[in-house]
Amino acid sequence: xxxxxxxxxxxxxMHFAEPLALTSGAQLAGYTLAYETYGxxxxxxxxxxxxxxxxxxxxxxxxxxxxxxRGWWDNLVGPGKPLDTNRFFVxxxxxxxxxxxxxxxxxxxxxxxxxxxxDFPVVTVEDWVDAQARLVxxxxxxxxxxxxxxxxxxxxxxxxTLRHPQAVRHxxxxxxxxxxxxxxxxxxxxxxxxIVTDPDFHGGHYYAHxxxxxxxxxxxxxxxxxxxxxxxxxxxxxxxxxxxxxCGELAFSTQDVEFQIESYLRHQGDKFSRYFDAxxxxxxxxxxxxxxxxRAHGGDLAAAFAVARAQKFLLVSFTTDWRFAPxxxxxxxxxxxxxxxxxxxxxxxxxxxxxxxxxxxARYHGVMRAYFERVAAAQAGG
Amino acid sequence: xxxxxxxxxxxxxMHFAEPLALTSGAQLAGYTLAYETYGxxxxxxxxxxxxxxxxxxxxxxxxxxxxxxRGWWDNLVGPGKPLDTNRFFVxxxxxxxxxxxxxxxxxxxxxxxxxxxxDFPVVTVEDWVDAQARLVxxxxxxxxxxxxxxxxxxxxxxxxTLRHPQAVRHxxxxxxxxxxxxxxxxxxxxxxxxIVTDPDFHGGHYYAHxxxxxxxxxxxxxxxxxxxxxxxxxxxxxxxxxxxxxCGELAFSTQDVEFQIESYLRHQGDKFSRYFDAxxxxxxxxxxxxxxxxRAHGGDLAAAFAVARAQKFLLVSFTTDWRFAPxxxxxxxxxxxxxxxxxxxxxxxxxxxxxxxxxxxARYHGVMRAYFERVAAAQAGG
Numbered sequence: 045x046x047x048x049x050x051x052x053x054x055x056x057x058m059h060f061a062e063p064l065a066l067t068s069g070a071q072l073a074g075y076t077l078a079y080e081t082y083g084x085x086x087x088x089x090x091x092x093x094x095x096x097x098x099x100x101x102x103x104x105x106x107x108x109x110x111x112x113x114r115g116w117w118d119n120l121v122g123p124g125k126p127l128d129t130n131r132f133f134v135x136x137x138x139x140x141x142x143x144x145x146x147x148x149x150x151x152x153x154x155x156x157x158x159x160x161x162x163d164f165p166v167v168t169v170e171d172w173v174d175a176q177a178r179l180v181x182x183x184x185x186x187x188x189x190x191x192x193x194x195x196x197x198x199x200x201x202x203x204x205t206l207r208h209p210q211a212v213r214h215x216x217x218x219x220x221x222x223x224x225x226x227x228x229x230x231x232x233x234x235x236x237x238x239i240v241t242d243p244d245f246h247g248g249h250y251y252a253h254x255x256x257x258x259x260x261x262x263x264x265x266x267x268x269x270x271x272x273x274x275x276x277x278x279x280x281x282x283x284x285x286x287x288x289x290x291c292g293e294l295a296f297s298t299q300d301v302e303f304q305i306e307s308y309l310r311h312q313g314d315k316f317s318r319y320f321d322a323x324x325x326x327x328x329x330x331x332x333x334x335x336x337x338x339r340a341h342g343g344d345l346a347a348a349f350a351v352a353r354a355q356k357f358l359l360v361s362f363t364t365d366w367r368f369a370p371x372x373x374x375x376x377x378x379x380x381x382x383x384x385x386x387x388x389x390x391x392x393x394x395x396x397x398x399x400x401x402x403x404x405x406a407r408y409h410g411v412m413r414a415y416f417e418r419v420a421a422a423q424a425g426g
Numbered sequence: 427x428x429x430x431x432x433x434x435x436x437x438x439x440m441h442f443a444e445p446l447a448l449t450s451g452a453q454l455a456g457y458t459l460a461y462e463t464y465g466x467x468x469x470x471x472x473x474x475x476x477x478x479x480x481x482x483x484x485x486x487x488x489x490x491x492x493x494x495x496r497g498w499w500d501n502l503v504g505p506g507k508p509l510d511t512n513r514f515f516v517x518x519x520x521x522x523x524x525x526x527x528x529x530x531x532x533x534x535x536x537x538x539x540x541x542x543x544x545d546f547p548v549v550t551v552e553d554w555v556d557a558q559a560r561l562v563x564x565x566x567x568x569x570x571x572x573x574x575x576x577x578x579x580x581x582x583x584x585x586x587t588l589r590h591p592q593a594v595r596h597x598x599x600x601x602x603x604x605x606x607x608x609x610x611x612x613x614x615x616x617x618x619x620x621i622v623t624d625p626d627f628h629g630g631h632y633y634a635h636x637x638x639x640x641x642x643x644x645x646x647x648x649x650x651x652x653x654x655x656x657x658x659x660x661x662x663x664x665x666x667x668x669x670x671x672x673c674g675e676l677a678f679s680t681q682d683v684e685f686q687i688e689s690y691l692r693h694q695g696d697k698f699s700r701y702f703d704a705x706x707x708x709x710x711x712x713x714x715x716x717x718x719x720x721r722a723h724g725g726d727l728a729a730a731f732a733v734a735r736a737q738k739f740l741l742v743s744f745t746t747d748w749r750f751a752p753x754x755x756x757x758x759x760x761x762x763x764x765x766x767x768x769x770x771x772x773x774x775x776x777x778x779x780x781x782x783x784x785x786x787x788a789r790y791h792g793v794m795r796a797y798f799e800r801v802a803a804a805q806a807g808g
Contacts, residue, residue, distance in 0.1 A: 067678075069678075162680070162681070166678040223666060225657060225661055226657075226663070226687045227655075230660065230687050230691055231649075231652060233648070233685075233687070233691055234645060234648045236680065236681070237644065237645055237648060237695070238645045241641040243625055259623040259624075262619065262623070263616060263619055263620045266612075266615070266616045266619060267613075267616045267649055270612045270613060273609075275608075275609045275748075278607070278608040279607055279608050282608040284606070284607075284718065296450035296451075296452075296716075298544070298705075298708035298711075298712045299708070302715065303611050303715065305608045305611050305612050305615070306612075309612055309616070310619070313619070323680075326680035326681070327680060330679075330680045333685065334676065334678075339666075366657075366748075
C-alpha cells in the first residue's frame with residue numbers, strides 16, 4: 045500500500061495556567077505544551093489516538109516540518125499507514141521537562157525569573173500522563189480510541205490505563221517494560237554522571253554561563269545508543285571494519301578513530317549534544333528509573349493492573365531487544381491475563397534491537413495495522 | 427581441600443636494556459617488568475605456568491602483600507589450589523603500559539626525560555606476549571607447562587600459542603574471545619571518550635599539570651563494570667532497591683543517589699579512579715580492540731591457529747557472560763578442531779556474567795583443577 049504521507053504539518057502550543065500537581069509533591073507552575081494533530085476528530089470525538097514519545101523524540105510524530113524534518117514515527121502514522129490518519133485523529137504531545145517546545149529546564153522559572161535549570165521539578169511518567177490528559181480534554185476528547193507508545197512512550201501508554209482508566213479504550217505498548225532493571229538504571233546513571241561531572245554543567249545552571257555540557261552529553265548519548273542496538277545489528281553494520289577502509293592499515297592510536305563503529309558513535313554523540321538539553325536528559329532518564337506501577341502494590345504487577353478498564357491491550361516486543369527484552373513485555377502480558385483483561389502479544393523476530401520499534405519492519409507494521417483496523421472497526425460498530 | 431594460601435609474597439623487578447620491537451613498528455626503549463613467582467621451578471625447568479592478567483589486574487596473582495592486598499586470582503593459585511603451587515612454578519608479569527610497577531605512561535620517556543604520558547607507544551597483546559617471553563627465558567624456562575589467562579589474559583594465552591608455538595605445552599583461555607565485537611569496541615570507545623574529553627586529561631600529559639582525569643576515569647569504569655556483570659546478577663544483588671532502604675521513600679532527585687545500584691557503581695568508579703592510570707586505560711582498551719589473530723588470514727581463525735603447536739587447549743566460558751559470550755569461545759574451539767588440535771571446552775552455568783572467571787565457583791574450579799592435574803601428570807610421565 046503506497047502512501048505519500050501527511051506532507052507539511054505545523055506544531056501548535058497550548059498554555060495551562062493552573063499548576064500541575066506532581067508525584068513528588070511539588071507543583072509545575074503554569075506551563076505550555078507543544079503538540080501536533082493529524083487527521084480529523086469525528087463528531088462524537090471517538091476517533092482520537094494519542095502517541096506518546098520516548099527519550100529524545102517529541103510531539104512531531106508524523107509529517108514534515110517547514111524545515112524538512114520528518115516526524116519520528118512517520119513510517120507508522122499517516123494516510124493509509126498502519127495508524128491511518130484517514131480514520132483516526134492522531135495527537136502528539138511534547139512532555140513537560142523536554143526540550144522541544146513544551147515548558148522545560150531552559151525556560152524561565154516564574155518564581156525566580158531565571159531559567160529553571162536543575163531546579164525544574166522532577167517529573168514522572170504519571171505526571172506526563174496527567175499533563176497529556178489535560179490537553180486531550182481541552183481538545184474535547186473524553187475517551188481516547190487508543191493510546192500508543194514505544195519504549196518510554198509505552199510506559200506512558202500503560203500508565204494511562206492505570207491513571208485514567210475510563211479515558212482509554214485501547215492501549216498499544218511497544219518495546220517497553222513494567223520498570224527498569226538494575227542494569228537499565230545503571231546505564232542511565234553512567235549517562236547522568238557523565239553529564240553532571242562535566243565542568244560545563246555548573247550544577248545544572250549552565251545557561252547562565254553561556255555554555256553547554258557537551259562532553260558529558262556526548263558520552264551519555266554514546267552509551268545510550270549502544271543499548272538501542274543489538275550486538276548482532278552492530279556487528280552486521282560495522283563489525284571490525286576500519287575507518288580507513290581503503291588502505292586497511294591500522295593507525296595504532298588510542299585517541300584517533302580506528303574502527304568504523306567509533307566514528308559512528310562519536311558522530312551520534314556529537315550530533316545529539318548539539319540539540320538536546322542536558323537537564324532534560326537527567327529528567328527523562330529519572331522518569332524512566334522511577335516508573336514502576338507495581339511499587340505501590342508491594343511489587344505485584346497484577347494488583348497494579350486491577351484498576352485498568354481498557355477494552356484491550358496490544359503488547360509488542362522484539363527478539364533482539366536487550367534493553368527491554370521480550371521477557372519484560374511478557375511480565376505485563378501475564379499481569380493483564382491475571383486480571384482477565386483482553387491482550388494480544390506479538391514478539392517480532394527483528395535483528396535491530398530496541399530501535400526496531402522505530403523501524404519499518406513488515407511483520408511489525410502488519411501487526412500494528414491489523415490492530416488499528418480492529419480499533420477502527422469497533423469504532424464504526426460501536 | 428583446605429588451603430591456607432601462599433601467605434606473604436614479594437614482587438620482583440627485571441630490567442631489559444634491549445628495546446622491544448612493537449607491532450606498530452615503534453620500539454619500547456629499555457624497560458622494567460614487575461613480576462611475581464610462586465612455588466619452585468624444578469630441575470629441568472618444565473613446571474612453569476605463566477598467568478596473564480586482564481585490564482585492571484597485575485603481576486600480583488596470588489598470596490598477600492605486606493600491605494594486606496591479596497592477589498587477584500588467589501582463589502585459584504596456591505598450595506593445594508586448582509593451580510597448585512606445590513606442583514607448579516607460577517609466574518605473574520605486569521604488562522608494559524600498565525600502572526602497577528612495569529614501565530608505563532607515568533614513567534620517564536628516556537628520549538625526553540619527561541613522563542611518557544600519551545606518547546607511550548601503543549602496545550598490542552602480541553607485544554605483551556613478546557615481553558613476557560623475554561622474562562620467562564631469562565628465568566631459564568624454554569617451554570611453559572601452561573599459559574593461563576581470563577578475558578584479556580585469555581587473549582594473551584592464545585597469542586602465546588601463535589607467537590611462540592614451541593614455548594607452550596598447554597593453553598588455558600577462560601572467558602575470552604578471538605576478537606572484540608563491534609559492541610565490545612563501542613563500550614571501550616565510550617570509556618576512552620569519557621577520559622580523553624575530561625578537561626583534566628590535558629592530551630594525556632596530565633602528570634605535568636598535577637591533576638588526574640578522575641571524572642572521565644570514573645565514568646569509564648562505571649560503564650566497564652556494567653559489562654562485567656550479568657543483568658541477572660545485577661538484578662539479584664541490587665534490583666530496584668532504594669538507597670534509603672529504611673524509609674523506602676523516593677527522594678525525587680536527578681543528581682542524588684536514589685537506587686542502590688547507583689551507589690555501588692559510583693563507589694566502584696570512584697575507587698578505580700584513585701588507583702588506575704588514565705593513559706594505561708586507553709592503552710589496554712586499545713590492545714583489546716586490536717587483538718584479532720584471524721586478521722592476517724583474511725578473517726580465517728582456523729588458518730591463524732595452523733601454526734599452534736601446544737599439546738592441548740582448555741577453553742572455559744560462562745553462560746551469563748554477555749561481554750565474551752560462550753559463542754565467542756566456541757569460535758576458538760572450532761578453529762582448533764579444524765586444525766585437529768586437542769581441545770577441551772567447558773561452558774559453566776554461572777550467574778555472575780564475565781566476572782565469573784574471577785570467582786570461586788565449584789564447577790569452574792573443578793574443571794581447572796582436573797585440567798592442571800593432567801598437565802602435572804603428563805609432566806611427571808614425560
